Amino acid sequence: MATTTAPTTQALSDAVRRQAMAEAHTIQTMLDYRDAEMARTAQIESSLRRKIERSAIALTIGEATGMSEAQIHLRLSIADRVREKTPLVWEAFVDGLIDYSRVRDISATIEKLHHPESIARLESRVIGYATSHTGTELRQWLRRFVQRVEADLATERADTERTQRRVTVTHGDDSMSWLNAYLPSHQAAAIEARLHKDARKPAAPDDDRTVAQREADLLVAWCTSSEAVTSAVDANIAVTVAADVLAGAAPGFAESTDGCWAVPARWIGEVVATGSTFWHRIVVDPVTDDVLAHEYVGRFAPDILAVALQFLHGVCQAPGCMVPSERCDLDHRIPHPVGPTTGDNMGPLCRRHHNLKGHGLLHWSTSPPRPPSEPIVIELYPPAPPIAIEYVAA
Incomplete structure (x- = not known):
């Protein structure tokens, strides 16, 4: 047989x-x-x-x-x-x-x-x-590599490319058109975050629009409103900046926590200088990535640790998964109660990969790569709580 x-x-x-x-x-x-x-x-x-x-x-x-x-x-x-x-x-x-x-x-x-x-x-x-690592992770790693080993030249290229910012309209068939904007990444990310947040607010019972349709309608309203927009963008945006770059001792980039984009740190400094934004700073241990030096008895992370972990990792930690961390569960790498509720034992997993891990089908995860012993500072601009807190891992 x-x-x-x-x-x-x-x-x-x-x-x-x-x-x-x-x-x-x-x-x-x-x-x-x-x-x-x-x-x-x-x-x-x-x-x-x-x-x-x-x-x-x-x-x-x-x-x-x-x-x-x-x-x-x-x-x-x-x-x-x-x-x-x-x-x-x-x-x-x-x-x-x-x-x-x-x-x-x-x-x-x-x-x-x-x-x-x-x-x-x-x-x-x-x-x-x-x-x-996956191809997507490799491309992000390569971009970071160029920005770190030749930061001065990469910054010059970014400044040159910024002069090419523009908006174009392409009219198509069936009475529809494409609106395209070529913008600095941090500005585009702020627009995206605001659209994502506002389009998901509770709607009227008779509002049968999809989320995508609401986002489109919001953008049109913002662009065509007769009232000038003077308020800061209502969105949480976080970037990581090396300590020497933040101090101005070296040229470098501010990178989004999900690794999808990065801009010269000076551009972020220009946003801060306007005085219209509040910044919340989290200093992360460069070796363990632990955000807080405390260990918590409970299973669920306190709000401040949860936010810090979201900004630290940026995306789901399953290999190659790019689901944003704010849409993920916080998973204990070593399951609770054996594993502690600390920054170095927790990380975001999307619901699908969290379930796979719970059933023993996901055995490993990855973290956004960064050179060893490099201090990382996470900067958050509006609307963080009106307090200034600095955490340094012991």
């Missing part, structure tokens, strides 16, 4: 690795063909003929692989950059430890770095992170 063996997670991991190795083999074969053609055409005496035949190399590869010339050029340029600048990353790709999408993101980061020592530092750190 024939027997069957159920697939295991190791079998899935092996399949993914083989797929990555196949991607690397395909691109390596493209490189080999291109290099061979470049060597062959170098022997052609006519410069015009040589130029024509070389221009057809990508087209020939595309015909064999079913890709466009643009896709071939992109893959070859990524491969050349990664092989030259970070050979260890290329080896990891060939070995199937990282896939093409991760290599592409790493290549884009290399392109932004200007100093050889920054690229060497990236190569020494990125493989370990890329092999143990």
